[in-house]
Amino acid sequence: MNRSAHTSPVSPDAPDTSAGPASGRRVVRIGTRSSPMALAQVERVRAELTALEPGLEVEVVPVTTSGDRWQGSLAALGGKGAFTKEVDQLLLSGNVDLAVHCMKDVPGDRPVPAGTTFACYLERDDVRDALIHPGGLTLDELPAGTRIGTSAVRRIAQLARSHPHLDTVPIRGNANSRLAKLAAGQADALLLAYSGLERIGETARAAEILDVDTMFPPIGAGVLGLQCREDDAATTELAGRLGSPGTWRQTTAERMMLHVLQGHCNSPIAGFAADLPDGRLHLRAMVFSLDGKVAVQAEETGPASDPVLLGTSVALTLLRQGARELIEASADTA
Incomplete structure (x- = not known):
């Protein structure tokens, strides 16, 4: 410094x-x-x-x-x-x-x-998650029973949905302490925000950077x-x-969507907004059941001048599909 x-x-x-x-x-x-x-x-x-x-x-x-x-x-x-x-x-x-x-x-x-x-x-950093595996395996290469360290319900639900043969184990703390816990054998692999690894100079630890379709990011990622x-x-x-005006638009849309949904820390809610080449703003979001078996999703494009309206509209679409029931069910397990 x-x-x-x-x-x-x-x-x-x-x-x-x-x-x-x-x-x-x-x-x-x-x-x-x-x-x-x-x-x-x-x-x-x-x-x-x-x-x-x-x-x-x-x-x-x-x-x-x-x-x-x-x-x-x-x-x-x-x-x-x-x-x-x-x-x-x-x-x-x-x-x-x-x-x-x-x-x-x-x-x-x-x-x-x-x-x-x-x-x-x-200015927004990378929104993607990264897999850290000491042997360098990718998510699809991990054998059944591999213990993935994460306490994020968003990640747990998506892993249960896409890779049900893998296990998740709760692991908390800052990124450095999680990496230390991985080294101590408390998990076989970790999921961490790639932007976080960049900030602490540990990007070389990433065995795979997951695209957003594989692991949808949290609201406000990066x-x-x-x-x-x-x-x-x-x-x-x-x-x-x-x-950054672009980050302001994106974050405003995402957080308005989250506010209308009234999501809490135990809600498996994911989504992100992005500016399109034509100047419009696109928002895509998903709400999961905790076990990943049920998911609702919505995506819309709107004028960049009104991110509040876009966030509200996407949230209302999710609510019409049953997002409220999924959020309330997750609250009951908190």
């Missing part, structure tokens, strides 16, 4: 003691999860911010979230918000000016915390969101300059 960036662990409840450096240079404090991947993501944000404003000083404030500490089902902690709430607290308390979130970890069934807003979404306080116009304006 370059010398203009500092890393300072802090409690979400700590008082705001930052008054800025005596030099009067502008300081932006960024809140983040403390995992190696999260810190790599923040380094990307730091580099892009300082390229915009070379005199800027960036202070990184990592926090270990309840989702990182807990090794059981996320449903027991109230869902994916377990990865974001402590970082949100840092932002709301004024201990940081900006929060960096993986949008796949930001709940879609409830609004973002009052008083905060997403200033932008960065997207980093920069969250600010609504009353902090200066930071919101600065962060907003990093945004």
